[in-house]
Amino acid sequence: GQQVQQSPASLVLQEGENAELQCNFSTSLNSMQWFYQRPGGSLVSLFYNPSGTKHSGRLTSTTVIKERRSSLHISSSQTTDSGTYLCALGGSGGSNAKLTFGKGTKLSVKS
């Protein structure tokens, strides 16, 4: 089956520092999505990025299909960025957007 590995498992930053989160996958993909999971558990969609680079404010997502990896860059981190970042691989096709989630990177930003 599909394997999705996220690294690092956890990360502690001082406010203002940058972060680079990695997602590696073992099979070909049809889609790659990044989510932010709030401490309470709810999910926020950050990027739908099957290939290339996308920007949203201080966030940048880059997916390189040939290298089977996707990254999420957070610049000038803020305490409100704290939470868990999940990547999800969609590769099975069909009528179901079945995603395989990574275990996440838990980010803690200190003031």
Add this chain to the structure above:
Amino acid sequence: AQTIHQWPVAEIKAVGSPLSLGCTIKGKSSPNLYWYWQATGGTLQQLFYSITVGQVESVVQLNLSASRPKDDQFILSTEKLLLSHSGFYLCAWSWTGTNERLFFGHGTKLSVL
């Protein structure tokens, strides 16, 4: 704009008791709908998906069932809860088609005692 509402926000239930969780989507007709589950400290897993009213496909067997009685409503239920059902349940929707972007509800935290 599309909105997704889940209920209840949290439940504390006894082992062996029934359960019903709900999800409603507004602002989008005929969405694909999904139920996901996350054990405490675990990975999100897809449980069910539905592409149309009355049609639900099971992805993972956890002694749960799902139904889609209306175009905008998705229900997750069981007649007898197990301890292993504890966790966080998330409903999601996507545009019709394959591998589309998912949008999640706020989730329901379930504690089975």
